[in-house]
Amino acid sequence: MDRYYAYILLILGVFWLLLSGHYTPLLLSLGGGSVAVVVWFMWRIDRIDGEPFVIHVTLRVIGYSFWLFKEVVKANIDVASRIWDPNMPLAPVWVRLDTTVSTPLEKTTYANSITLTPGTLTTDVEDDHFMVHSLSEEGIEDLRRGEMERRVRKLGI
Amino acid sequence: MIEIGHYNYWVAIFLMMAGFYVVIAQGNLVKKLVGLSLFQTSVFILYISMGKVADGAPPIQTPGVEIYSNPLPHVLILTAIVVGVATTAVGLALVVRIRESYGTVEEEEIHAMAQPADEKGEG
Amino acid sequence: MVAIAVIKQRNLFTIAMLTGIYSFLTAGLFMDLDAVDVAFTEAAVGAGVTTVLMLSALRLVGSQQRPTRHPAIALLVVGVTGAALIYGTLDAPNFGDPNAPAHTHVAPRYIEQGPVEVGMPNMVTAVLASYRGHDTLGETVVILTAGLAVLLLLGIQSGPEIQHNVSAMGRHMVLRVMVKLLLPFILLFGLYVQMHGDFGAGGGFQAGVIVATGFVLYDLVFGEGNLRKVLPTVWLTRIAAIGVLIYGGVGVFSLFAGHPFLDYSALADDPVHGQHLGVLLVEAGVGLTVFSTVLIIFYAFSGRRRQQ
């Protein structure tokens, strides 16, 4: 757990350094102070709501992002063509999608990935299934094939 | 940009009057406050318009920039924005209390309720 | 423009949303008119604080408005005022005219000397915190006053009874995870704005609002009075008071050092250095007060139960 806060500290520190662009001793120390204050607040908040979310940023995220981006582009082309088609070939479906992802962060990533891909939209996240709304049956089929889920699980978050 | 002349001021004035009209004409107290903040925001536009210098840059010192816009109106408006939001907050708090004790936030209904009670429960 | 729609709309929720949009547009306009700092503030205040306050008040008062009457007298008053304004602007200096009196008398000193005398590139911050520092002290007090006023009016219900209704949102996992993830970055961004007010847009006020907004976001999603445990009301009142005291204290310190009130040169041997330090402290005071007061006001509104 303590490693987790050290981790946040590190990420926030990098965030600050990249944001700031002023590297005088005064601002650096102020930045250090700010980061410390924020981490303290996060620690306090975690204590109170009892829901600390452990983030493990791994390099795999980058690979996943590229894959996801490719999917997003494909889906975009699909939806865009539907929009411009004068007949608007829509066949919306709203179905239950069983999943095996378990941790909150995994679920969130998965749900958001689904939503991020145009044409599919997570409307509800339950213990063992999502409710997904899709513009067409094919979108759901793709999800059911489970490639995305596999990749999310491989992230190990 | 000089050709614009006074056009900018007039837009601000139009917005101002729109807000002012809402304040006077609307019976709903929340709407009145919305109008009030619209009114104030438009005054801010007026001020900021007057602070603009043609071809000027934002008043943050940057190498190679000679003409800056006038920082003073910006400062004044920063203060005024704060005052505006403070007023809105207090106004909303009052509206909430009014709603709690009268059960409505329509001016006419409140008037209708306040008058008969005038002789009772004073002090 | 949006303004008209705002007037015409009768559903107050929609109005709250539209005023948010309107604020965004206004802020965009300010950007175009070179008022970066103002745009920053207007966005944070108009689109952020005001919208949230408006919504939390609407929760308490109901959102449907009755049809309105349109009294002629209102039109008349508005017409006269508008005419007076137009009349006034007819011989105003042209928009953007660099030779307008407004730009030639007092302002040049701020532009030419500000960065030298106060030692910071952002002239708005220099004028705000130093040349017209007393206005800003007043502004901070205005904020404190608003907080006080809301406290006096609504009070803050504390303790276990602030259970937000358990709703879809209350146990909204995706939101919870995301907000928890974003929160530290939002807070840090706020602090960044606080510390870099000397160089770019921003400063204590904007920073206070951003930090408060971050916490408000947390409270919206997590509910259940968690935030009130993280930041108890008593703390907030104290922080607000301390913020004003820091600002005033800097002034009083300069008094004791034999300088006039709020003369930051008294803070260090080198006047410019002193100015810089003073502005930094003063902005910190502003930030603290604003942050805590916005939260106090938010608590007051959100802690109150709706009564029928």
Next chain:
Amino acid sequence: MSLMDNLPVLVVILPLLATPLVLLLGGFGRAWAIATVACWVTLAATAALLQRVSVEGPVSYRLGNWAPPWGIEYRIDLMGAYVLLIVVAIAALVLVFARQSVEKEITAERRVPFFAAYLLVVAGLAGITVTGDAFNLFVFLEISSLASYALISLGRDRRALTAAFQYLVMGTIGATFFIIGVGFLYMMTGTLNMMDLAERLPEVADTRMVRAAFAFIVVGLGLKLALFPLHMWMPDAYAYSPSVVSALLAATASKVAVYALLRFLFTIFGLEFALGDVPLDLLLMALGLIGILFASLVAVFQENVKRMLAYSSVAQIGYIVLGISLANTTGVTASILHLFNHALMKGALFLALGAVVYRIGSARIQDFHGLGYKMPWTMAGFVIGGLSLIGVPPTAGFISKWFLVTATLEQNLWPVAVVVLVGSILALIYVWRVVEAAYFIKPASQGIDQAGDVSEAPLSLVLPVWVLAAANIWFGIHTDLSLGIATRASAALLGGAP
């Protein structure tokens, strides 16, 4: 820099910085003590300041040590110091009264913020009087207004809420008009400093923009000071707020607004422009006269004594504005004098009323029956205040009315003088109604709660009433101080920049 040099800023920051202290230290007793100490110390500083100004002439103070047109300047002339003295003295006296009155009228958890807000009102009003910067004036105006909205809303009657809301809307419109005007002035002159404005305005005085600015500033301040057609918010606001608050606001807030108006009319725009180019004098005179008659008449028919006094305040504003509109030394002297005297009499009246409310919990006229015998000291104080309001000779009210009438006669405006006298007669009628109720009508036997348990109010309530009542008589007889200052202040105003 010695303490003396810092007096101008002390009078503002003492109450200002006492506010966070009150919030930090908390506790009803402590809050009250801090507020009281702060106010009394401020009063001492103000007295010293007045002394210094009357000897040395206007005092200027540079905040942040920036030279005036760039930084904010405090500038206190005789009139400023004089009005400041009124504000702080009343505030300090009302605080003595406040301890018990607040304990009775305000719920426990609101008492600490109450005193904080009270201090903010005082600080805001003090700031308005000392500042020499047009925008800074707006900031202080808003501090005092916001705090007073909150204070007014604390009245126990639910109409206090609507009154406060109405005041908020009107006050904000007024303040916004004011900044529109200031903005126009800034556009034309490029400065916000009052002295600098006064210097640079004549060059551009003949532009529409300056005229529009003038109109907006006058209307904006008119809203704040409840000038006749813009007075709608005032009676409700005074009638339903807690006793302490009505006493403080009635005695000080409108005075300060009048002061700001005088500042702009005479110091900034200058006499020729303000009353010459624009037919404002006629307008003000007409409004003042209608205000006197209308408000006095309405006051006669009020059942609630607090409301009656509030309408009477509107009428008194009419007198003050009338004096200004005459634009001769005697008229303006009368106005400034009346500013002071009105603060004394309204302070006394509202405080006496507060004491009555403290005991019987009502301000309706029929509940006053027989009070003259049950609360002799309080009611005696009330009567003296009332006499002063009417303008009966040995009281302060007489002096200012006398000057006003003289001034109108100097201008050969005898119909105006008649209106002033009619106003006094109306005042006699409404004050008499209270006196009649208190002394000459036996309490109805089924009276709500005056079945003998009503006794004289506690000393801390009666004392301030009597200090003010005594002051009414004192300044009615020893006119040197008040009159002297008023004459010199008005001479300075009319003589252009002091």
Next chain:
Amino acid sequence: MYTAAVIAILVTMVLSLIRAFMGPTIYDRMLAANVFGTKTVLLIAIGGHALSWTSFLDVALLYAMLNFVGTIAIMRFFEYVDPEEVPSEDLDEASDAGGKS
């Protein structure tokens, strides 16, 4: 090039505004407002660069944040509204017709 992008963004903003005015449900409006907000962020980012504003990206970042908070806030509070207070559509429709004039 910037002009093209800015025009595209502006068109989208107008389209989403129309949706925001038309409703019909409050959620449609929120969605439209959200899209509008994102487009404002883009507009500031791209327009700001084109017109060489200073610290425009700070502002864009702030807008992005507020857009999110605003959406969440509206949803959060809308949940408290009683069903009977959900705007009846024709009322809104009627007022909108006047609003666009």
Next chain:
Amino acid sequence: MAASLEILSWFCFLVGGGLCITGGVGVLRFPDFFTRVHAASVTETLATPLLLIGLMLQLDNWLDLVKALYVLLFVLITGPTAAHALAKGALHHGSKPVLSGDPKLQTGDSESNNREDESSNS
């Protein structure tokens, strides 16, 4: 090198702008709230990144570059979250998505359908 970056950024701007409008049209044309969300996500997920990447290719100050990246990440993270939250909220409030096979989809006059649909729901 510079030229190819320039062309790439041109490309990003044009495609992004086109997609942006597409999304906007979709938000207007699609028949009900849920399908509109999909259209909106076109503007949020591809158009926005493309435009921002196009911008990033133009920036020469690395500090601005980083900030643009932050903006991009922030939008990408919050966009779907907000969409998801909205959809969930709409469901919770009683809206039901129009589904495949629903005759309303075929008429093409989306507005009138919609109103009918909503009024039956609320």
